[in-house]
Amino acid sequence: MTTISATEWQEHLDAMITDLREAGALTDLCWISAFRAVPRHVFTPRLLEPDQHDTAQTRQAWLSRVYQDDSLITAITYEPGLRTDVPTSSSTRPGLMALMLELLQLRDGMRVLEIGTGTGYNAGLLAHRLGDSHVTSIDIDSALIESARRRLHSLTLAPHLLTGDGIAGAAHRAPFDRIIATCAVPDIPLAWITQLTPGGAMLVNLRGEIAGGTLCLLTKDTTGDHEVIGPFLSVPAHFMWARHDPARALPYDIHPTSERDQTRTTTNPETVADIAHDSTDPDFRFFVQLHIRGIRTLTTTSPPPHTTIHAETTDGSWATAHTTTGHIAQGGTRRLWDTISAAHTLWRDLDQPPPTRFGVVANTTTQFVYLDHDDNWTRWPLPLLGYRG
Ligand SMILES: C[S@@+](CC[C@H](N)C(=O)[O-])C[C@H]1O[C@@H](n2cnc3c(N)ncnc32)[C@H](O)[C@@H]1O
Known part of the structure; x- marks a missing residue:
């Protein structure tokens, strides 16, 4: 396939950045410059239909898709419990990525861990903002890590990429000032709490299966206790599950509905x-x-x-x-x-409380969701789903 020249993609990238700025998702000059320097199309595989040829026209059609504010599915895995293919990796919607990156309130010199490297696009934005040595990104799928590494190198970026189960964090690269999870979890992994610096923050999509929109911004105590606390935000987000087995799409088993005890x-x-x-x-x-x-x-x-x-x-x-x-x-x-x-x-x-009235407390011994205040006894234990095995 021929290389795509800047004259072909620049206009699309500029238009996407303008749209994100107008939508209020991208406001910080550092991030605007990162989005300019790290073009999304480098990270999204270009697949031609069997009857398509590589022409200026098909390239333009693909570029206009890539620079829409949409997520693009990049991997699927057969899930036996559902008897169907389920998306297991994607390039996240740029508007959501921009919002999340800004919510992290990064400062020069901070060290960040990303769980869910996927295409490598977000790792590239982070590496541009903070420098390669300050960014660690992990994905459970080794093939994704290899392609992300190649794409990042083509832009002379080289954040620290790892293959493995990000639920365990990246102990040898810790501590981190910020953790950003681009895959969802039903509770807060202990390793993320302990590998965060005191006063550090993590942005996590804590969810179950029947409701999305549950991004949490949790900050760690400065006293040295391993505890994070924070609210559910009003940012719509529904990430794919963090899973322990790269060959499976879901982190839990689905048992057939029971005929017993009716x-x-x-x-x-x-x-x-x-x-x-x-x-x-x-x-x-x-x-x-x-x-x-x-x-x-x-x-x-x-x-x-x-x-x-x-x-x-x-x-x-x-x-x-x-x-x-x-x-x-x-x-x-x-x-x-x-x-x-x-x-x-x-x-x-309770007057029909929305998720933004809830928050999360997670430490080494307990995890729960509270209503309004963390000392409120109206609370629910985590996880929202049981992991497999
Ligand atoms: C929505 S994609 C990430 C998008 C990515 N940040 C980007 O910019 O393209 C979610 C990713 O999480 C990865 N993932 C799922 N479970 C994981 C785990 N336990 N540890 C690390 N990565 C995991 C998936 O393989 C997938 O690539």
């Missing part, structure tokens, strides 16, 4: 209708996932008033409720409907 009851149809209504609300979904570890689906089928709500957890527990009849069926080791219903009552009693 119960059938009836409740007030209006209650079911209320819950059906709120079950599409991202704020309520966030709240439910605090109550049910491992919840992986919460769906409603057919439009109201004849709605069925269905919930499942990774351990095979399930519940189905009907808005017209009030019939509830539940199976498996947990009574999901009972918990969803109790969570709904509490959510309404």
